[in-house]
Amino acid sequence: FSFDFYRILSYALDPSVDTNLSSSSYIGAVEEAEKNKGLTVFESGAKKTEKRKKVKGGDAADLDGFLGPWAKYQDEKDGAKPSEDEKKELDEILAKRLKRGRNEEDAPAEEKTILHVKDMYDYQGRSYLHIPQDVGVNLRSSEMPDKCYLPKKQLHVWTGHTKGVSAIRLFPGSGHLLLSCSMDCKIKLWEVYNERRCLRTFIGHSKAVRDVCFNNVGTKFLSAAYDRYIKLWDSETGQCISRFTNRKVPYCVKFNPDEDKQNLFVAGMSDKKIVQWDVRSGEVVQEYDRHLGAVNTITFVDENRRFVSTSDDKSLRVWEWDIPVDFKYIAEPSMHSMPAVTLSPNGKWLACQSMDNQILIFGAQNRFRLNKKKVFKGHMVAGYACQVDFSPDMSYVVSGDADGKLNIWDWKTTKLYHRIKAHDKVCISALWHPHETSKVITCGWDGQIKLWD
The missing domain is CATH 2.130.10.10 (YVTN repeat-like/Quinoprotein amine dehydrogenase)
Structure with a gap:
């Protein structure tokens, strides 16, 4: 296994050292190992993040108001309006296109x-x-x-x-x-x-x-x-x-x-x-x-x-x-x-x-x-x-x-x-x-x- 860990994490336990002894010794990226506290691939999975909250779906009996699985997330933004800078850029591109088309x-x-x-x-x-x-x-x-x-x-x-x-x-x-x-x-x-x-x-x-x-x-x-x-x-x-x-x-x-x-x-x-x-x-x-x-x-x-x-x-x-x-x-x-x-x-x-x-x-x-x-x-x-x-x-x-x-x-x-x-x-x-x-x-x-x- 040691080799696979090494390939993924770029460090591994040194196989030549007896692991029963309390101190662990690493080969490869030793700083990485210390930063990760020597966790292996199986252990180093990040903790699950908080799940995004959805808007409550209402009552299924209420035909018009029921949202069910289609409910939006609470922090979801509706608009997709470009920012000021993006708008400027888009306008320039459109103007160029129009000009090119017209000339042809x-x-x-x-x-x-x-x-x-x-x-x-x-x-x-x-x-x-x-x-x-x-x-x-x-x-x-x-x-x-x-x-x-x-x-x-x-x-x-x-x-x-x-x-x-x-x-x-x-x-x-x-x-x-x-x-x-x-x-x-x-x-x-x-x-x-x-x-x-x-x-x-x-x-x-x-x-x-x-x-x-x-x-x-x-x-x-x-x-x-x-x-x-x-x-x-x-x-x-x-x-x-x-x-x-x-x-x-x-x-x-x-x-x-x-x-x-x-x-x-x-x-x-x-x-x-x-x-x-x-x-x-x-x-x-x-x-x-x-x-x-x-x-x-x-x-x-x-x-x-x-x-x-x-x-x-x-x-x-x-x-x-x-x-x-x-x-x-x-x-x-x-x-x-x-x-x-x-x-x-x-x-x-x-x-x-x-x-x-x-x-x-x-x-x-x-x-x-x-x-x-x-x-x-x-x-x-x-x-x-x-x-x-x-x-x-x-x-x-x-x-x-x-x-x-x-x-x-x-x-x-x-x-x-x-x-x-x-x-x-x-x-x-x-x-x-x-x-x-x-x-x-x-x-x-x-x-x-x-x-x-």
Whole structure:
């Protein structure tokens, strides 16, 4: 026992001395021992203190006045009012908080734009939005290439972003321009053909830009950033047309693709809602509030009558446009979160990047069932929302991965055909050019955008 006493009290009876003799000798903290009169652990328990007195409980027959076990202590104070000093301190903290909040909300970042080419218009008065006709491929046709081939080599690198690129979008229809948004808070517009210059930089967010989306004709685009603002820009002049915020972070943003609904867009927010805005009034006109986690993707299907959303709650929900109740909810215990979704060129399939390192395929028409025969594996994406894409003829599926590789699978056999080391860090997006047989554009967290052929 002696050792245990020693450990607790830091003194003990000296075991080498005969205890039968009257004088006790101690080892360790001798002063402590003398102070405690040599009491052991078992003896040194302090005397029980006086019990706090309670207010008498009254008579149990008196229903209103009976206190019973709920009676207060006699010395109990009711008020919890802070003292003068505490009050001063609290006031200061509150004032600081208010000030900080106000600054953030009142001041959306100043918008400006830089034109990087000498002349805004060419000799015929056409801006860079004009589709070029001398690039060896008809960018105006609605026909897809008949047969696509695997890209093999790097053709070009677009550099200009100082931090990771988070998303890239091709100009609708023609794909002759490329829009990129980055963690350096900037958005850039690049040429895909000819000199492949950077045409314009759009500056107007104070934090990393998460997503961008063109309207149908490409004259305007939306940007969503971590500064909680969604901004609408003019692609040609670089002017910021309007700003939208509901004080939550928008994770994805999409225009309604219908020609007659180009004034409406939806955004998936960090607070689990999908919010629908009207550009003309700047008002929120609808809220789809059923997800249980932040909303990561929104994809229009079924001739834009419906859209599919995925979320951190590991579910996939299908909504009728303008009806705030999901009519289909897909969630299996085995499902992982799917932070990137792409609709196939023929509109029949949704390719979903799943966080368990596979791409799952769901039917995009009426049933929305998982196609168990088509699962694309062999890449590492856990933790990253790597954007998937299809070749225009539906023969290949492409995706980046966490190691910066570009992976290309065969659609029919789901075999991984080809891997290219594309970026030093995460390859976050891969786009197959809709008019080209083998041109793929990738972007990564190393800040580069690359063209492969």
